[in-house]
Amino acid sequence: MSALVVVQDLVKTFGAGLTETPVLRGLNLTLQTGEVSALLGPSGSGKSTLLTILGTLMQPTSGAHQMLGCDLVRASDSARTAFRNQHIGFVFQFHNLLPDFTALENVIFPAAIRAGRETAVAQARGKDLLARMGLQDRIHFPTAHLSGGQKQRVAVARALMNRPELVLADEPTGNLDRASAGQVMELIAQINQDEGTTFLISTHDEKIAALCARQLVVVDGQVQG
Amino acid sequence: MLYALKIAGRYLTASKAQTGLLVLGVAVGVFIFIFMSALIGGLAELILSRTVGDIAHVSIQAEPEDPALLLAGSPLLVQQKSSTTAANLPTAANFIALIESLPGVRAVSPQISGAGFVTHGAQVAQVSINGLMAGRESAIANLDGYVVEGTARLGAGSILIGKRLAEDLNLLLGQSVRLSSTKGIETALTVTGIYQMGAGGPDRRTAYVSLGTARTLFAMPQGLTRVEIKLTDLYAADAMAPQITALTGLTAKSWTVDGAQFLEALSAQAKTGVFLKSFALITIVIGVASALLLSTYRRRPEIGIMRAMGASERFVVLVFVLQGALIGLMGGLLGAALGYAALLPFPAGGQFRTGSLPIDIKQGSYGLAIGLTLLGAILASIWPARSAAKVDPVTAIGQ
Ligand SMILES: Nc1ncnc2c1ncn2[C@@H]1O[C@H](COP(=O)(O)OP(=O)(O)O)[C@@H](O)[C@H]1O
Ligand SMILES: [Mg+2]
Numbered sequence: 001m002s003a004l005v006v007v008q009d010l011v012k013t014f015g016a017g018l019t020e021t022p023v024l025r026g027l028n029l030t031l032q033t034g035e036v037s038a039l040l041g042p043s044g045s046g047k048s049t050l051l052t053i054l055g056t057l058m059q060p061t062s063g064a065h066q067m068l069g070c071d072l073v074r075a076s077d078s079a080r081t082a083f084r085n086q087h088i089g090f091v092f093q094f095h096n097l098l099p100d101f102t103a104l105e106n107v108i109f110p111a112a113i114r115a116g117r118e119t120a121v122a123q124a125r126g127k128d129l130l131a132r133m134g135l136q137d138r139i140h141f142p143t144a145h146l147s148g149g150q151k152q153r154v155a156v157a158r159a160l161m162n163r164p165e166l167v168l169a170d171e172p173t174g175n176l177d178r179a180s181a182g183q184v185m186e187l188i189a190q191i192n193q194d195e196g197t198t199f200l201i202s203t204h205d206e207k208i209a210a211l212c213a214r215q216l217v218v219v220d221g222q223v224q225g
Numbered sequence: 226m227l228y229a230l231k232i233a234g235r236y237l238t239a240s241k242a243q244t245g246l247l248v249l250g251v252a253v254g255v256f257i258f259i260f261m262s263a264l265i266g267g268l269a270e271l272i273l274s275r276t277v278g279d280i281a282h283v284s285i286q287a288e289p290e291d292p293a294l295l296l297a298g299s300p301l302l303v304q305q306k307s308s309t310t311a312a313n314l315p316t317a318a319n320f321i322a323l324i325e326s327l328p329g330v331r332a333v334s335p336q337i338s339g340a341g342f343v344t345h346g347a348q349v350a351q352v353s354i355n356g357l358m359a360g361r362e363s364a365i366a367n368l369d370g371y372v373v374e375g376t377a378r379l380g381a382g383s384i385l386i387g388k389r390l391a392e393d394l395n396l397l398l399g400q401s402v403r404l405s406s407t408k409g410i411e412t413a414l415t416v417t418g419i420y421q422m423g424a425g426g427p428d429r430r431t432a433y434v435s436l437g438t439a440r441t442l443f444a445m446p447q448g449l450t451r452v453e454i455k456l457t458d459l460y461a462a463d464a465m466a467p468q469i470t471a472l473t474g475l476t477a478k479s480w481t482v483d484g485a486q487f488l489e490a491l492s493a494q495a496k497t498g499v500f501l502k503s504f505a506l507i508t509i510v511i512g513v514a515s516a517l518l519l520s521t522y523r524r525r526p527e528i529g530i531m532r533a534m535g536a537s538e539r540f541v542v543l544v545f546v547l548q549g550a551l552i553g554l555m556g557g558l559l560g561a562a563l564g565y566a567a568l569l570p571f572p573a574g575g576q577f578r579t580g581s582l583p584i585d586i587k588q589g590s591y592g593l594a595i596g597l598t599l600l601g602a603i604l605a606s607i608w609p610a611r612s613a614a615k616v617d618p619v620t621a622i623g624q
Contacts, residue, residue: 085535100239110534
């Protein structure tokens with residue numbers, strides 16, 4: 001196993017002066033390629049903050065963050081935008097999909113951004129991913145017509161579109177009933193086996209966390225486990 | 226670009242009613258723009274045709290003989306001299322065909338004119354006599370259009386007089402008059418036409434005869450006193466006059482030398498038009514900008530998602546600017562179509578009916594209206610689009 005993500009001494013502080021809120025306080029973390037990890041911790045502990053920093057959507061106050069050997073703290077904004085398009089997939093709890101687009105259009109969005117258009121190759125992979133998510137009969141559905149569980153599965157398919165090395169999922173099952181949540185977790189395990197994708201999944205549900213190979217807990221702005 | 230266009234188009238079709246209203250709003254602005262263009266253009270044409278339309282665009286006038294030598298520099302006498310006994314342009318006739326062949330020249334009217342008296346019975350009236358070439362009576366002023374009785378055709382022995390003069394002298398069509406020139410030559414003529422120009426001035430003053438009759442009256446077997454030239458584009462006169470001078474060696478003068486006040490009035494009117502049209506454009510720009518600002522605000526979470534998926538700021542800007550451009554284009558085309566349809570009932574090419582608006586459908590500036598609207602809509606969308614692209618994806622998704 002090789003280290004995919006290395007984070008050292010990561011500090012994130014929001015606000016300044018009286019409103020200063022230290023959230024991450026010298027956090028160290030290494031994610032190995034092909035690992036599926038759960039990120040646990042009570043609400044407000046900093047799980048989302050860590051995921052957005054790992055996803056290059058936010059800069060840390062200080063510390064080092066490397067992925068695939070790239071120093072992502074030093075990288076320019078446009079370099080980080082291109083990096084996350086190619087190497088990182090996201091699944092969020094809310095506001096996940098573009099509502100005016102079909103399931104397939106949502107799934108191939110990252111590829112279309114990369115290529116500048118919706119290629120036939122991307123469409124084929126998009127359809128394949130949707131089929132693997134059990135959504136072969138929902139390919140051309142407007143996402144507004146999908147159930148919560150179906151939407152999250154479309155989001156997982158989209159996160160995988162560009163064959164990223166890392167998928168960051170921020171409480172992907174937080175909005176789902178137990179059956180749908182189990183289905184999503186099963187699919188993640190399947191993809192991990194098929195494509196070797198590394199997952200980091202935040203949750204406050206111990207049962208979901210138990211489905212992951214590794215459990216990490218955010219405590220006092222640091223990661224334990 | 227193409228993919229951004231797809232997303233922009235989808236956003237517009239996703240809320241059809243809103244997009245429809247917005248496009249309609251833009252179309253109304255474009256409609257006003259086009260309507261104003263047609264009205265201002267038509268008005269200018271009307272004023273021109275009613276005023277400058279009947280005068281020569283370029284004229285070649287014989288230089289009066291040197292007054293310093295003959296009359297010891299008395300300007301009054303000089304004036305008298307030149308208006309009564311016109312100087313001769315001995316070579317002018319040779320150039321008529323040449324001037325006529327110049328591109329941009331619509332008509333050429335060789336003339337012999339001077340002063341004289343019309344006598345009918347015991348009544349006498351002073352007139353200015355204008356000898357026109359047969360067949361070219363309407364080359365400069367549209368005499369055919371002004372004739373109320375008889376004909377504008379001038380033959381040997383015929384005279385065309387104004388309605389006011391006819392009334393002053395109790396003259397009827399077909400009656401004969403005696404016309405004498407300041408040279409003391411007299412001839413008997415038949416009234417073959419009576420014209421009415423409306424403005425009163427020339428109706429009482431000017432009598433038209435054939436060029437041949439004028440030659441006899443002013444004892445001018447050769448040469449001309451004046452050559453009047455009409456151009457297809459009256460604004461080309463300033464460029465044309467020196468060209469004709471260079472070609473003929475005769476001094477050609479543009480109408481703008483004496484018609485400066487017309488030009489001023491026209492430019493003032495054009496400025497009013499620009500002002501009103503600018504307001505129409507500003508309305509469009511404000512409408513598009515506010516609609517897009519609203520749209521970007523509503524779509525903040527989506528913008529956050531797109532940024533998280535690796536869409537660049539440039540891509541987000543493009544999506545919203547293209548939305549603006551599409552709105553501008555659709556509104557522009559719709560407004561132009563509506564404008565054209567609304568102007569259709571108005572007669573084309575300055576054939577204005579009295580009592581109706583002097584609207585010229587050909588002066589709607591359709592292309593300009595569409596182009597400016599497109600440009601305005603694009604400019605209007607840049608600011609909302611840029612602020613959309615600057616949205617922090619984390620806060621946008623967390624909303
Ligand atoms: N943009 C922000 N500005 C200020 N405080 C923030 C911001 N984002 C998160 N926080 C604070 O950081 C802490 C951790 O938040 P978060 O990472 O969302 O926790 P979790 O995802 O574990 O519930 C919370 O106290 C939250 O209020
Ligand atoms: Mg959270």
